[in-house]
Structure formats: structure tokens, C-alpha cells
Amino acid sequence: MSDKVKTIGLFAxxxxxxxxxxxxxxxxxALLILNLGLISAVMALGVNLQxxxxxxxxxxxxxxxxLGGLAAVIVAMPPTNEAWAAGGIRVLLGLxxxxxxxxxxxxxxxxxxxxxxxxITLIGVLLVGFFVFRTVFDGGVEAIEAVNPSVSGYxxxxxxxxxxxxxxxxxxxxxxxxxxxxxxxxxRSDYLAxxxxxxxxxxxxxxxxxxxxxxxxxxxxxxxxxxxxxxxLQNDPAFVERxxxxxxxxxxxxxxxxxxxxxxxxAVVLIVLLILAQRALHSPWGRMMRAIRDNEVxxxxxxxxxxxxxxxxxxxxxxxxGIAGAMMTTLDGQxxxxxxxxxxxxxxxxxxxxxxxxxNNLGAxxxxxxxxFLWVQVEPIGLWLMQTLTSGMSEGYWLRxxxxxxxxxxxxxxxxxxxxxxxxxxxxxxxxxx
Amino acid sequence: MDILNAIVALSNFVLIPAIAYGSQLALGAxxxxxxxxxxxxxxxxxxxxxxxxxxxxxxxTWALQSAGVSFGPLPTALLALPFGIAACVLAVLATxxxxxxxxxxxxxxxxxxVMASLGVMFIFNGIVRFIIGPDEQRFADGxxxxxxxxxxxxxxxxxxxxxxxxxxxxxxxxxxxxxALLFWFLNRxxxxxxxxxxxxxxxxxxxxxxxxxxxxxxxxxxVAALATIAGVLYGLDKSFKPFTYFQLLLPIFASAIxxxxxxxxxxxxxGFVIAFSxxxxxxxxxxxxxxxxxxxxxxxxxxxLLSTDYKFAVSFAILLIVLLFKPTGLFKxxxx
Numbered sequence: 001m002s003d004k005v006k007t008i009g010l011f012a013x014x015x016x017x018x019x020x021x022x023x024x025x026x027x028x029x030a031l032l033i034l035n036l037g038l039i040s041a042v043m044a045l046g047v048n049l050q051x052x053x054x055x056x057x058x059x060x061x062x063x064x065x066x067l068g069g070l071a072a073v074i075v076a077m078p079p080t081n082e083a084w085a086a087g088g089i090r091v092l093l094g095l096x097x098x099x100x101x102x103x104x105x106x107x108x109x110x111x112x113x114x115x116x117x118x119x120i121t122l123i124g125v126l127l128v129g130f131f132v133f134r135t136v137f138d139g140g141v142e143a144i145e146a147v148n149p150s151v152s153g154y155x156x157x158x159x160x161x162x163x164x165x166x167x168x169x170x171x172x173x174x175x176x177x178x179x180x181x182x183x184x185x186x187x188r189s190d191y192l193a194x195x196x197x198x199x200x201x202x203x204x205x206x207x208x209x210x211x212x213x214x215x216x217x218x219x220x221x222x223x224x225x226x227x228x229x230x231x232x233l234q235n236d237p238a239f240v241e242r243x244x245x246x247x248x249x250x251x252x253x254x255x256x257x258x259x260x261x262x263x264x265x266x267a268v269v270l271i272v273l274l275i276l277a278q279r280a281l282h283s284p285w286g287r288m289m290r291a292i293r294d295n296e297v298x299x300x301x302x303x304x305x306x307x308x309x310x311x312x313x314x315x316x317x318x319x320x321x322g323i324a325g326a327m328m329t330t331l332d333g334q335x336x337x338x339x340x341x342x343x344x345x346x347x348x349x350x351x352x353x354x355x356x357x358x359x360n361n362l363g364a365x366x367x368x369x370x371x372x373f374l375w376v377q378v379e380p381i382g383l384w385l386m387q388t389l390t391s392g393m394s395e396g397y398w399l400r401x402x403x404x405x406x407x408x409x410x411x412x413x414x415x416x417x418x419x420x421x422x423x424x425x426x427x428x429x430x431x432x433x434x
Numbered sequence: 435m436d437i438l439n440a441i442v443a444l445s446n447f448v449l450i451p452a453i454a455y456g457s458q459l460a461l462g463a464x465x466x467x468x469x470x471x472x473x474x475x476x477x478x479x480x481x482x483x484x485x486x487x488x489x490x491x492x493x494x495t496w497a498l499q500s501a502g503v504s505f506g507p508l509p510t511a512l513l514a515l516p517f518g519i520a521a522c523v524l525a526v527l528a529t530x531x532x533x534x535x536x537x538x539x540x541x542x543x544x545x546x547x548v549m550a551s552l553g554v555m556f557i558f559n560g561i562v563r564f565i566i567g568p569d570e571q572r573f574a575d576g577x578x579x580x581x582x583x584x585x586x587x588x589x590x591x592x593x594x595x596x597x598x599x600x601x602x603x604x605x606x607x608x609x610x611x612x613x614a615l616l617f618w619f620l621n622r623x624x625x626x627x628x629x630x631x632x633x634x635x636x637x638x639x640x641x642x643x644x645x646x647x648x649x650x651x652x653x654x655x656x657v658a659a660l661a662t663i664a665g666v667l668y669g670l671d672k673s674f675k676p677f678t679y680f681q682l683l684l685p686i687f688a689s690a691i692x693x694x695x696x697x698x699x700x701x702x703x704x705g706f707v708i709a710f711s712x713x714x715x716x717x718x719x720x721x722x723x724x725x726x727x728x729x730x731x732x733x734x735x736x737x738x739l740l741s742t743d744y745k746f747a748v749s750f751a752i753l754l755i756v757l758l759f760k761p762t763g764l765f766k767x768x769x770x
Contacts (some may be wrong), residue, residue: 059552079692139572183754183758184757187761189548190545190548191757194684194687198688198749202747207742250764342680347556404548416557419553
């Protein structure tokens with residue numbers, strides 16, 4: 001079987017699965033799977049860039065995705081004018097002072113000769129800077145969070161169209177990736193993994209605790225949409241008429257229309273990124289990347305700056321994850337920091353890339369769709385399995401209850417098992433790298 | 435100015451908790467560093483191995499409790515600990531057989547082993563949540579305190595109380611015994627020496643007739659024991675929750691790297707460095723400063739550098755600083 005036939009066949013299989021969901025369950029759930037499948041495919045593309053092209057192990061995808069989500073809030077929400085008046089300037093000034101402290105420390109470090117005096121000066125600069133930062137910053141934060149806390153209590157955003165948030169989300173994620181990459185790349189490969197694991201936890205902690213920025217665990221709801229609202233469509237006589245002419249109930253038609261509009265937007269992003277990634281893979285740059293991945297020493301001997309290239313591709317891949325994160329928050333219409341779980345946002349994406357075929361962009365996209373479909377459908381299957389297993393036990397027997405309750409945790413187990421099985425028996429994935 | 439009260443308050447809220455937490459981290463980091471030294475990969479499943487061992491210990495504790503067995507003033511979990519270790523050893527050895535052995539034989543890159551350990555982490559996590567559930571479990575029984583705050587106040591007549599929880603005492607005593615045993619084993623016994631030789635130079639060790647599979651087996655035995663002990667001590671001191679144990683991975687890795695991956699002494703030092711910085715930075719210093727400074731200078735705020743929600747940020751910041759300035763860690767680990 002040639003590669004082309006296999007690729008087309010596997011993608012057709014995914015299409016059949018999703019369309020089948022439409023016929024068996026409902027078209028709304030089929031489109032939901034499609035939309036999140038598109039977003040997952042974008043994330044998988046980003047991770048494939050890092051792992052497939054360059055062999056970089058990023059276990060902090062969740063953090064970059066969450067930064068994208070934050071971008072959606074910062075860009076699209078209307079600004080809270082009272083909060084800005086109460087403490088906006090003060091918080092910004094505080095952040096500037098904080099940044100100035102760090103820059104000042106770095107400058108002092110570079111300007112002075114090594115020795116005890118330098119260490120003492122550095123500690124002094126950091127301590128003074130920190131306390132000045134806290135004094136300015138804390139007052140601003142308190143003032144902002146006091147503004148009408150039940151509905152706002154945060155700075156709000158810039159009130160721009162939400163689509164702008166997608167590239168901005170990419171930029172935010174790229175910035176975080178640059179800091180991580182700058183410190184951890186060039187050292188042992190495990191260090192990058194540990195550093196990314198850390199940054200992800202910290203990004204989530206910031207989102208949960210900095211109420212002035214993201215309302216913390218109170219969540220930001222009602223993000224503006226790039227597509228029309230269902231209720232407006234239902235009140236639009238022209239739309240209702242068209243729906244009736246097509247023989248669809250107008251309410252269902254409006255939900256389907258909105259979801260299809262999202263699908264179209266996401267598909268455009270995915271296709272653009274896929275074309276770019278394919279071009280990159282087949283360009284001299286892509287060949288160089290794979291050469292570095294396969295033999296760092298030889299590539300270095302040929303005059304390639306391995307660390308700089310790694311940093312470049314790490315930042316690019318994380319930016320794509322940030323874009324996907326902004327897209328997802330746009331689709332949800334809300335930012336819920338507690339919903340970011342490493343299992344769902346980091347490791348699931350890894351399973352997608354490895355199962356699909358690392359090093360092959362189409363493979364990553366395929367993995368994104370296929371694994372997302374399984375992820376959605378595994379829970380009902382697991383529950384069914386547990387019910388079948390326990391059907392012989394009497395009602396109320398402790399083991400029966402326990403097993404039914406535990407079905408929800410089978411997802412972890414299944415994902416781990418898939419990862420291990422694929423890694424062991426088919427490390428090149430469904431669509432191997434050519 | 436009231437130095438005595440300040441010292442007591444400082445010990446009560448900072449020193450004692452940090453020493454207990456540091457011992458727990460040190461035991462966890464020792465496991466990570468041993469795996470790194472002998473098997474040469476960062477084991478992401480370590481947090482969940484700890485959770486697995488602790489879960490087994492909790493189950494045995496419950497069994498003992500329902501059988502009416504108790505350990506007097508000490509927690510019953512200490513009696514159940516050997517059984518928990520045995521269960522954890524079995525689980526870990528089975529994993530090695532099924533998962534890691536293959537990659538060792540094909541001499542896979544370390545990063546592939548790291549990915550495999552990620553898969554193992556999931557499976558362990560799933561098993562633990564399936565068996566004991568995702569909720570918090572408290573399993574400490576016996577005496578709660580060695581000295582309560584009130585007893586201390588009555589004893590010394592000071593204004594500040596000093597409470598010493600029995601779990602904190604047990605943690606430190608156990609950690610000292612375990613570490614002493616481990617170092618005696620590594621430095622004095624034949625097997626321990628062969629482990630260090632294998633870690634230093636694999637080829638040379640193989641040439642001198644050291645059986646690598648035996649070294650790996652012993653390593654897993656020790657790591658399972660260390661992980662279970664660390665997990666049980668942490669669970670006794672605070673509480674057991676599967677997700678918390680997964681999150682412990684970051685401070686544990688930070689400890690191992692700060693000390694120098696592959697260096698047992700470094701792992702212990704790293705554990706205390708991380709624990710002390712975490713507690714120092716997230717403690718509200720108002721009380722201690724209130725005793726130390728003249729009344730006019732008494733701070734109005736809490737004087738807390740960072741809220742406790744950011745304790746992971748502390749481990750992370752220290753990790754970044756060490757990676758930037760001294761990537762081999764304080765005690766010259768093997769990784770660069």
C-alpha cells in the first residue's frame with residue numbers, strides 16, 4: 001500500500017467516524033468533536049514541530065495553551081473603566097518596576113567583577129526592587145479587585161475583535177517559551193522537560209490567583225464571539241425561512257450554523273499552519289533541523305548553531321500551541337483556569353503526536369482528530385465495560401459501586417497504555433516520517 | 435525587642451515545618467537521583483510511585499486498624515509500612531520488566547525512557563485513583579503531638595507556643611535512619627559499591643564482571659522503598675491526595691537538580707534548600723518581625739513575600755537559577 005493511499009484511507013476513516021457520530025448520536029455532537037479535533041490538530045502540529053522536527057520534549061503544553069486563553073481575555077473583553085481608574089496605572093507601574101528590577105539585576109551582574117561585593121549588591125538590588133514592586137503593585141491590585149467584585153473586579157481587556165487574540169496568544173506563548181528555552185536548552189534534554197513542566201504549573205497558578213488579571217477562579221465568562229449568536233439567528237426572519245425551506249428546525253439550525261462557522265475559521269488556521277509546516281519540513285531549514293535531531297555532534301561540526309536552532313523551533317512550536325489555546329477559549333466563550341488539567345492539555349496532545357506519527361505533519365493532524373474522537377467516546381465505552389463486568393454482581397455490592405465510580409479514572413489508564421503500546425510496538429506512528 | 439519569643443515563633447512556623455518537609459523531599463529526591471545515576475533517565479513516574487506505595491500502606495493500615503492492631507502512641511501506618519514497601523516493590527519491578535527493560539536492551543535514547551516513564555506515570559495514577567479514589571485521605575493515628583503549644587508555654591512561660599507534631603518527629607527520625615542505612619549500603623557493601631561503579635562508568639563496571647541486571651534490580655528495590663517511605667511520611671504529616679503527589683514531582687526534581695543529578699548527598703542538600711526557600715518565601719513574617727523590631731517599626735502588612743499558592747514558583751525559580759549558573763548542581767552531579 002503506498003503512502004498516499006494509506007494517508008487518504010486513514011483520513012477517510014476519521015471522516016467516517018465523525019460523520020457516523022452525526023448519524024448515530026447528533027450532528028451537534030459531531031460538530032463539537034470536529035471543532036475540538038481541529039484545535040487538537042493545531043496543538044499536535046505545534047508539538048510535532050518541537051518533537052518531530054527537533055526532538056525537543058515539551059511537557060508544558062498546558063501552560064502555553066492557557067497563555068493563549070489569557071490572550072483571548074486580554075484582547076477581547078471590554079475594558080473595566082472603573083478598575084483602570086482605580087488602580088490600572090498603578091499595577092502597570094508596579095509591573096514595570098518589577099521588570100526594571102530584573103533588568104537592573106542582570107545589568108549589575110554583567111557590569112561588576114565577580115566576588116563578594118557583587119553578590120551583596122545583587123541581593124540588595126533584588127530586595128529593594130522587590131519591596132518597591134510589592135508596595136506599588138499590591139495597592140493597585142487591591143483597588144482593582146475591590147471594584148464590583150461579583151461581576152468584574154479585574155482590568156478587563158482591550159475590547160478588540162477576538163480574532164486578534166489568536167496571534168497575540170501565539171506571541172504570549174512564544175515569550176514564555178523564549179525564557180524557558182534560553183535557560184534549559186543546550187543542557188541535557190531532560191532539563192527542558194522538567195522546566196516546561198514547571199512553567200505550566202506556574203502559568204496555571206497565576207491564572208488562578210491573579211484576580212486583577214483573569215478574575216482567578218471566578219472565571220471570565222461571556223467572551224465576545226467572532227460568529228453570530230444563536231438567538232440573533234433565531235430572530236432573523238430570513239434565517240428562519242431558509243432553515244424551514246431546508247426542512248430543519250430553526251433552533252437546531254442556528255446551533256449548527258454557529259458551530260459550522262467556527263469549524264470554517266479553525267479549518268482556515270489549521271490549513272495555513274499545515275501548509276507552512278509542510279513547506280518548512282521540506283525546506284533546507286527543515287532538513288537542517290532533522291539533521292540536528294538525528295546527530296547533534298555532526299550537525300555542530302558542520303557549523304550549525306544547535307542551541308540557537310533549538311530555541312527557534314521551541315519558540316515557534318509553543319507559539320502554535322498558544323494560538324490553539326486562544327482558539328479554544330474563543331470557542332468556549334469563557335476562561336476557566338481550573339479546567340486546565342495536565343492530562344487533558346499536555347499528555348493527550350503527546351499521545352496524538354506519537355500515535356499519528358511524529359515527524360510527519362499529516363500524521364500529527366490525523367492523530368489530533370483520531371485521539372480526540374477516542375477521548376470523547378472512551379468514557380461511555382468505559383462505563384459500558386464496567387457495567388458489563390459488574391452486571392453479575394448484586395445491586396449495592398461494594399465492588400460494583402466502586403468499579404462504576406472508578407470508570408471515570410480509566411481515561412488516565414487508557415491514555416497511559418496507548419502511549420506505552422505505541423512507543424513500544426509502533427514508535428513511528430500511523431503515518432511514519434518519510 | 436524580644437529575641438526569645440521571635441526564635442520560638444520562627445522555629446514553630448518556619449524551621450520545624452521546613453525540616454520535616456525537607457526530609458520528605460530529600461527522600462523523594464534520593465529516589466530520582468538513584469534512578470538517574472543507574473538507569474540514566476529522569477523518572478517522571480516517581481511522584482505516582484510514591485502515591486502507589488502510600489496507597490498500599492494506607493490499605494494495610496486500614497486492614498490492621500480493623501483487626502484491632504495499633505502501635506501505641508505511634509501511627510499504625512508505620513507497622514503497615516513494610517507491607518506497603520513490598521507492594522510497591524512488586525509494582526515497580528513488574529513495570530521494569532514490562533516497560534523499561536526493552537528500552538535498556540535496545541539502548542534507546544534517554545528521552546525515550548523519559549517518555550515511557552510518562553506513560554507509566556499515567557497508568558500508576560489511574561490505578562491509584564481507581565483503587566482509593568481521587569479524594570483526600572487522612573490516615574495518621576496515635577498521639578498527635580510530642581509537645582503542644584500550650585504545654586510549651588506553660589513549661590517556659592514564654593508568650594509564644596512551640597508545637598512539635600509527632601508526625602514531624604517521626605519524619606525526621608525515619609529520614610535520618612533511612613539515609614544512614616542507604617549511605618552505609620552504598621559505601622560499605624559489595625552490592626552498593628558495584629552500584630556506584632556502574633553509575634560512574636558503565637563499560638568499566640561491565641568489564642569487571644558486574645551484572646547490570648542485578649544492579650538495576652537492587653536500584654529498583656531501593657527506589658521503591660525510598661518512594662514509599664517518602665510518600666507515607668508526607669501523607670502522615672499532611673494528607674494523602676493523588677493529585678498532590680503528582681505535583682510533588684516539581685519540587686522533587688528541583689531538589690535533585692539543585693543538588694546535582696546522580697549525587698545522593700546532593701539530593702539531600704537540595705531537598706532542604708528547596709524546602710527552606712519554599713517555607714521562607716511563603717511564610718508571613720509579621721509575627722517574628724513584630725518581636726524583633728522596636729514597636730515603632732512594626733510592620734503593618736503580613737510581610738509575606740509570596741502567597742502560598744506560588745510555592746511551586748519558588749522551586750521553579752531556584753531550578754532556573756541553578757540551571758543558568760551551575761547546571762551540574764551544588765554537588766557536581768553527572769548531568770550537563
